[in-house]
Amino acid sequence: QKEVEQNSGPLSVPEGAIASLNCTYSDRGSQSFFWYRQYSGKSPELIMSIYSNGDKEDGRFTAQLNKASQYVSLLIRDSQPSDSATYLCAVNGGGSYIPTFGRGTSLIVHP
């Protein structure tokens, strides 16, 4: 059974701070890792993809992958109230059409 674990939160950070969201996964054969953002009442939106160990930066977002420790994280710098949402981690193994989703972490950025 492939599992993706996330702390449900809520994670509350002040505006301008760094928000750190974490995700662990059980399948050592996983090759692709994704972060989705889901605003309340809306559909998930892909915001980051990472495929190799290390950091990947895109604007205020940085995805970090450590395959040896089987975790992936998302850092949001200079957090804004508009970043308040649920962040879903998804992991895909080689040869699979089906990513496994975590249940998401709720992030609240307060002014």
Add this chain to the structure above:
Amino acid sequence: SQTIHQWPATLVQPVGSPLSLECTVEGTSNPNLYWYRQAAGRGLQLLFYSVGIGQISSEVPQNLSASRPQDRQFILSSKKLLLSDSGFYLCAWSVGGNTGELFFGEGSRLTVL
């Protein structure tokens, strides 16, 4: 560019009534297509996925069914709705192949009374 459309956006149905949700993708060929359900406060539950016309794989056996009559069209149906079918239904597509980059439609919120 690729777009995905899903409808209806909201519907309220009585128990025992039928259901049809439709999803179409534009701007790509031979996509993988998915139906997910998200109950209130819950994670994403994969219901069906399809890698080609007429090819449907079911993840959760229940009173729902899916069909893919055309390459970029995916339909979710039920003959008789249950109260437990209430939820937020999401259609998604990905590039044909084994990627996890899913692109979701706007969602359909179903309330069964």
